[in-house]
Amino acid sequence: MSNLLEIRELNITLVENQRPIxxxxxxxxxxxxxxxxxxxxGSGKTLTSKAIMRLLNEKIFTVKGQVEFRGNNLLQMSEREIEGVMGKDISMIMQNPMTAFDPMMKIGKQIIETVKAHLPLSKKQAYDMGVQQLKKMNLNRVSEIMNSYPHxxxxxxxxxxxxxIALLLEPRIIIADEATTALDVSTQSIILDEFKKIQDKGISLIVVTHDFGVIAKVANDVIVMKDGEIIEDGTVHEIFYNPKTEYTKELLKARLLADEVSYA
Amino acid sequence: MLEVKELCKQYTGRDKKGRKTTIQAVDNVSFIVERNKSYALVGESGSGKSTLARLITHIEMSTSGQIKIDNKDMSKMGKRELRMKRADFQMVMQDGQSSLDPRIKIYDSIAEPIRNFSSINKKEEKEKIENLTQKVELPLEVLNRFPHELSGGQQKRICIARAISVRPKFIIFDEAVSGLDVTVRKKILDLLLRLRNELKSTYFFITHDIDVAMYIAKNILVMKDGQIVEQIENIKSFSDFKHEYSQMLIKSLLPKLPSNTQRK
Structure with a gap:
């Protein structure tokens, strides 16, 4: 198995008081x-994913270590180089879709802008690409959506x-940070199925979550974080059937319904 | 103790072209809540479950239909009577932080309902508040703090302490455990189950998670598009759900264990 992304000795500290996070x-x-x-x-999972995306403010956080992607250390790239990678090769899906969009701009325009920032396409081509992609997401009345404001x-x-939008540019890796936490169960289920389809295209995903159900449904490999450290890692089967730390066991126990209840 | 009969609530809005449209948020809902039982209302966003809660607590007025408390029509009650009834009907909301006044200390937040509904001296009040704090399993130090200094789980416990301070007969929890980490969620639910034995209150639990509903309540109402589509008493297992919408919700639940396809 070849690695697409290798994170080595990532350390994040607060600039203010050197406190390691x-x-x-x-x-x-x-x-x-x-x-x-x-x-x-507070376990540091979101900060880790933001550090990979180079989204942390340097005035607040000091990031040390290596994030190797296709032979380059992302942490040492210049602003210009990083702009070419982020969004194009690595993209992110945030927790709160309500705040991730520009509230003053129609969806269609936001899609066109994102596409045009990375690909040499006309407005019309970018628009058509957007429409195609939205249709693939099981959305109806796509042209109406393109003409709507986020709220x-x-x-x-x-x-x-x-x-x-994250898929439009055919990235190699998508980071989804609590992407389904705020959604209804039925929508969550649709989105997680979508993640598996993304994986079938050969795209890697990092799924950040606090819910072992999400992990059970989609993940192949798991790392468990606590207080800024990785306390356990392994394949999804190792973690579920043979957890090593008490903390992981406790997290697994937080599921509400008893074992004998089978999910249809 | 509570009887809801053919309850309807309409909102009037305007569509994009400025035409008047009516939205039937609660559509001909009838059910009976008996004393000392626990109920859960399950539905997805937009199903009208929060509107229903606001109607029951008389925060909003219904368009038509009846709400009877102890065989008395709520709309025929005077201001004073209604105010005293409020002591019997408490509510715990989803967002702990915004339910607490950010400018006053936790001690006074808990004291507020006590001062409103009873006349006890300062010493008794202090004893009562400390007792409540212990009941929700928080250290007494929190009483001297402000809401923003507490974690989400702690804020939730304070809201519960406030609600139970007046020994209500009926507590409505509106998505009270959504947005919490799964481990914190389980702890809060277990606390509520313990408190219920002691308080002898009736719980009415509103949630979009069918597993939360089944964990906390024996009687389940499923709501969709403003209507109650299914009502189950003394639920035992998932197979008690017959309506196709309920079954869809169950199908969307996350698996407890990873599937074999992920074994790689």
């Missing part, structure tokens, strides 16, 4: 695999639009 985190993301990062609020659409619709 993420400590010596190392992991790999295999090509075409789904890596689940699980932890509770007129539901959270589930916006999340699907965000995934559509």
């Amino acid at each position: 993420v400590k010596n985190v190392s992991f790999n993301v295999g090509k075409g695999r789904i890596l689940g990062i699980i932890g509770e609020s 007129t659409l539901s959270g589930g619709m916006l999340q699907r639009i965000m995934i559509a």
